[in-house]
Amino acid sequence: MSSHREAPEISKDPAADNADVYAFVSPDRPDTVTLISNFVPLQDPPGGPNFFEFGDDVLYAIHIDNDGDGRPNISYLFRFTTRLRNPDTFLYNTGPITSLGSPNWNKRQFYSVMRVEGKDTTAYGTASSNGTAHHRHHHKHHHHGLRTHVLGRNLACPPCNIGPRSTPNYAALGQAAVHSLPGGASVFAGQRQDGFYVDLGAIFDLGDLRPFQNLHLIPSAPAPGVDATSTLNIHTIALQVPISQLTHNGSRPTDASSSSSVIGVWSSALRRKVRMIDHANDERSESGPWVQVSRLGNPLFNEVVVPLGHKDKWNARYPVDDKAFAKYVAHPELAKLLPVLYPGVFPHLAGLTAARADLEAILLTGLPTGVVPGFQNYTGKTMADQLRLNLAIPPSSSPSRFGLLGGDPAGFPNGRRPADDVVAIELRAIAGVTYALVNKSYTPDAAAGALEQWQPQQHATVPGPGRYQSSFPYLGPPLDGFDTPAA
Amino acid sequence: MTDRKPEDGAPKGVTRLSFIKASAGAAAGAAAIAIPAAVAADHSNGEITEPTTPNPKEPVMAYVRDARRGEVTLMHGTTETTYRDPALVKRLLDAAPKPASLSGGELDVLAP
Numbered sequence: 001m002s003s004h005r006e007a008p009e010i011s012k013d014p015a016a017d018n019a020d021v022y023a024f025v026s027p028d029r030p031d032t033v034t035l036i037s038n039f040v041p042l043q044d045p046p047g048g049p050n051f052f053e054f055g056d057d058v059l060y061a062i063h064i065d066n067d068g069d070g071r072p073n074i075s076y077l078f079r080f081t082t083r084l085r086n087p088d089t090f091l092y093n094t095g096p097i098t099s100l101g102s103p104n105w106n107k108r109q110f111y112s113v114m115r116v117e118g119k120d121t122t123a124y125g126t127a128s129s130n131g132t133a134h135h136r137h138h139h140k141h142h143h144h145g146l147r148t149h150v151l152g153r154n155l156a157c158p159p160c161n162i163g164p165r166s167t168p169n170y171a172a173l174g175q176a177a178v179h180s181l182p183g184g185a186s187v188f189a190g191q192r193q194d195g196f197y198v199d200l201g202a203i204f205d206l207g208d209l210r211p212f213q214n215l216h217l218i219p220s221a222p223a224p225g226v227d228a229t230s231t232l233n234i235h236t237i238a239l240q241v242p243i244s245q246l247t248h249n250g251s252r253p254t255d256a257s258s259s260s261s262v263i264g265v266w267s268s269a270l271r272r273k274v275r276m277i278d279h280a281n282d283e284r285s286e287s288g289p290w291v292q293v294s295r296l297g298n299p300l301f302n303e304v305v306v307p308l309g310h311k312d313k314w315n316a317r318y319p320v321d322d323k324a325f326a327k328y329v330a331h332p333e334l335a336k337l338l339p340v341l342y343p344g345v346f347p348h349l350a351g352l353t354a355a356r357a358d359l360e361a362i363l364l365t366g367l368p369t370g371v372v373p374g375f376q377n378y379t380g381k382t383m384a385d386q387l388r389l390n391l392a393i394p395p396s397s398s399p400s401r402f403g404l405l406g407g408d409p410a411g412f413p414n415g416r417r418p419a420d421d422v423v424a425i426e427l428r429a430i431a432g433v434t435y436a437l438v439n440k441s442y443t444p445d446a447a448a449g450a451l452e453q454w455q456p457q458q459h460a461t462v463p464g465p466g467r468y469q470s471s472f473p474y475l476g477p478p479l480d481g482f483d484t485p486a487a
Numbered sequence: 488m489t490d491r492k493p494e495d496g497a498p499k500g501v502t503r504l505s506f507i508k509a510s511a512g513a514a515a516g517a518a519a520i521a522i523p524a525a526v527a528a529d530h531s532n533g534e535i536t537e538p539t540t541p542n543p544k545e546p547v548m549a550y551v552r553d554a555r556r557g558e559v560t561l562m563h564g565t566t567e568t569t570y571r572d573p574a575l576v577k578r579l580l581d582a583a584p585k586p587a588s589l590s591g592g593e594l595d596v597l598a599p
Binding site: 079150274287 | 548597
């Protein structure tokens, strides 16, 4: 998946598992950027009575690098707290929940959000006199100068979508949980339908990409793709922020060719270094600095590019250290596998042994001027996994789900919109389509440009209806547990 | 270190280091913890350092359980013992990072 259960350790810690990140100029408010980070993946909607929630013991963060050094200059930090009205019932709700203040709603969650600014905002709350060289660097150069501003406290999350008796008119309930923040920003945190769509079973069954099944080393009859996340929910943290509040010089960029028009975006989850469980006193205690346990910029980076034995380490490191993983981008395992899995289908890819400068640009530095005519989202030589968004490129009036590959510069890999088919885009890129952009003598295999998960007739239903909405927070209301899965 | 009052059946009149050795021996049924001579002999105040070695697989851990009562809890292996040792508690609290900067040791302003 994009980053659902993508690494051994975080797959055992859903509350902190960062599954998807989106960053795009808001189509209905183009003077703002929308930043979305999803956690707690693969939620089966009827999964009660302890329905899904954020971790009260997790620090969630969305980061913005606006000077190209791979370190965040702005971070939005989120902490959650759960409140139980009545501990003497097993019920999540004791009647219909018709408002966020409903007395029938037993187990509620609230949160605080803070904006941190500085030269490197990962330093907030993570200081240690030991650890990596990166931490030592913090101490020597970035010990001071962080500025904090608590933007909101006691902000209510919506409930999970239980069913028509418990959560009638859920859409209104969800929108009531969109809160205004100082400075014209908006925030939402709560359950949504997962916007990421993928034929998961096919990909992990030895790369049996359904449109090409008959050509696989172990062939089967061609069949339509399966939208494996179509019945699953997720927990979303979404921010909509005026563009001028995210740029280095505090302006709203208008020149798409300027390096100052590009920001890098990623998110992370952190836990305290030590946790103690004491059943005798019915309490849990925590201490020590916050330690990063999950992070995400580009979809599928850790999932598909980083080898299994290094995925936990990748989650623990900051993007500024991603040069250590660049070799996996330059020579991706999947690019070697495709010609083996599909004999004779990818002959040009089979002969491509050079370092993949195209993938390094897409995933680690942004595309410099001259690679795609009229487009750039280059942030400099520092290799760091970030979504790179050129803020001067306006939203598209007719978006292509193939994003930049589909001639739509407002889509992935220029940031990422919820409906962008990032699996198809990255499959095509890894299969060699984008290598031709940096090496004009290379001719991509015909199959590389045809790679996608869905047959043409499926485009009307994948991604499914209701998955997105036209305004903030853009991901559609969660599926309810009474009707999903359908009888 | 003179006000040591072991609780919960811990032997009286032992030093903290000897107790660690004794409890480790009991837990493991064999050897006590090996205390490096340089550590055992060092009674000076601590200084901040940047360790270059990885964390031990299962570190001996101590934490101040109740500062007012001077209680400190020590964990090693699968054992846990709480001492009343105001001098040790004071020294630990004196050494604890102060909330001097936003980059470390601060109270969590977002804490619920």
